[in-house]
Amino acid sequence: MATDRVAQLRKGVLELAILGLLRAHESYGGEIVTALAASPGLDASAGTVYPLLSRLKTSGLVNTRWVESPAGPPRKYYELSAAGQAALTDGTQAWRGLVHALDSLLEVSE
Amino acid sequence: MRSFEDQVAAALEDLPADVRTAALDDLRAALLDGATEAELGTPAEYAAHVLDAFAAEADPADGEGEVFGMPYETRGPSDASVRSRIWAPADPKIFVPRMFGVGWTVNLGAVAVRLGLLRPDDWDDESLNKVDPRLLTALRYAPLAWAAAAVVISVRTMRRGQPVPTQWDVRGRPNGWSTPSSALLPAAIAVGFAAWGIRSASGDDRMIRPALGAAGASLGCAVAVLTSRSAKHPEQDVPVPALLAVAGAVLPAHVALPVAVALRTRLSRR
Numbered sequence: 311m312a313t314d315r316v317a318q319l320r321k322g323v324l325e326l327a328i329l330g331l332l333r334a335h336e337s338y339g340g341e342i343v344t345a346l347a348a349s350p351g352l353d354a355s356a357g358t359v360y361p362l363l364s365r366l367k368t369s370g371l372v373n374t375r376w377v378e379s380p381a382g383p384p385r386k387y388y389e390l391s392a393a394g395q396a397a398l399t400d401g402t403q404a405w406r407g408l409v410h411a412l413d414s415l416l417e418v419s420e
Numbered sequence: 421m422r423s424f425e426d427q428v429a430a431a432l433e434d435l436p437a438d439v440r441t442a443a444l445d446d447l448r449a450a451l452l453d454g455a456t457e458a459e460l461g462t463p464a465e466y467a468a469h470v471l472d473a474f475a476a477e478a479d480p481a482d483g484e485g486e487v488f489g490m491p492y493e494t495r496g497p498s499d500a501s502v503r504s505r506i507w508a509p510a511d512p513k514i515f516v517p518r519m520f521g522v523g524w525t526v527n528l529g530a531v532a533v534r535l536g537l538l539r540p541d542d543w544d545d546e547s548l549n550k551v552d553p554r555l556l557t558a559l560r561y562a563p564l565a566w567a568a569a570a571v572v573i574s575v576r577t578m579r580r581g582q583p584v585p586t587q588w589d590v591r592g593r594p595n596g597w598s599t600p601s602s603a604l605l606p607a608a609i610a611v612g613f614a615a616w617g618i619r620s621a622s623g624d625d626r627m628i629r630p631a632l633g634a635a636g637a638s639l640g641c642a643v644a645v646l647t648s649r650s651a652k653h654p655e656q657d658v659p660v661p662a663l664l665a666v667a668g669a670v671l672p673a674h675v676a677l678p679v680a681v682a683l684r685t686r687l688s689r690r
Contacts, residue, residue, distance in 0.1 A: 321472070338449070338453060339446070339449050339450055339453050339455075340453035340454065343459075355459050355461070356453075356459040356460050357459060357465060357466050357469050358469055360446045360447060360449065360450040361466075361469045361470040361473040362473050363449075364439075364442045364443040364470065364473065365473040365474055367446070367545070368438060368439055368442045368474075374545070374546065375546060376546050383452040384452065385449070385453065386445070386448075386449035
């Protein structure tokens with residue numbers, strides 16, 4: 311089904327997008343959801359993003375820490391691990407290669 | 421009416437303990453970040469997102485399975501995800517597949533929950549960070565103390581130059597003998613476990629790995645004591661159950677100490 315294919319494609323892309331967002335600085339989950347929502351096509355619900363963060367954590371691609379907040383409850387911050395940096399570099403290269411190849415293919419078939 | 425978190429936890433029961441713990445910890449983070457049910461979906465929908473994200477991990481890993489209704493495991497405790505079974509408070513199952521071979525082992529985390537010492541969600545992958553690193557370092561190297569004791573006892577036994585027992589009957593009386601150098605075997609076992617237990621680890625494994633190393637090394641130490649005593653007084657029965665009980669208590673003690681410290685100093689999250 312086309313919708314399933316799109317959903318699977320998005321899931322892989324979202325993981326790369328989250329790693330990209332964490333490149334500059336650590337963030338908490340709500341911040342990541344908001345940042346993704348600001349990019350058309352990448353917006354995802356909290357119900358999708360937090361499970362992906364769990365997966366990135368258990369894969370060792372992000373490190374986490376709880377931080378007490380002066381106003382409000384504590385927050386869990388996510389930051390790229392060394393393995394996450396490497397995965398981001400590999401993922402970026404693979405993404406660019408894929409986009410280039412797919413663009414050429416789609417142009418030919420148009 | 422069960423909470424959102426409890427309903428998700430129940431739906432994720434079949435996930436490996438470490439994955440389940442991580443997923444529930446992030447759900448707590450989401451709720452603390454103010455995510456509403458409209459954003460997270462129903463508990464069933466949220467659990468489906470988690471299962472989808474961990475689709476590969478939800479399948480039994482290579483080396484794990486069931487034979488005649490009994491679980492088996494071929495990877496052994498050298499695999500960190502296998503080791504994590506002995507401390508998984510988020511997993512309600514007390515008996516979990518053993519670390520190697522056919523059968524079950526005890527999930528000390530579920531025992532602690534059942535005894536009312538902590539709640540399943542009291543423990544997460546950050547909990548051990550609240551423990552003084554000096555205590556974790558001391559626990560990491562504790563297996564060496566058992567190994568050193570085993571070496572001292574074994575060498576003294578060997579130096580007596582007498583045959584040493586290598587087999588005992590059910591009453592604890594020796595019925596098999598070997599050369600004095602055989603006295604070093606329990607020391608070698610203890611050193612092997614200690615060397616394995618002090619290797620660097622991360623997350624909860626900083627507690628689990630040395631606990632298993634200390635348990636193995638203390639067992640070597642117990643056998644060294646047994647050997648020494650039987651070699652000296654072959655006519656006497658040795659208290660095998662008492663020695664094994666001491667060795668058996670090392671593992672829970674090794675886990676209980678850092679857990680108690682972590683829970684006492686935890687952040688007040690709720």
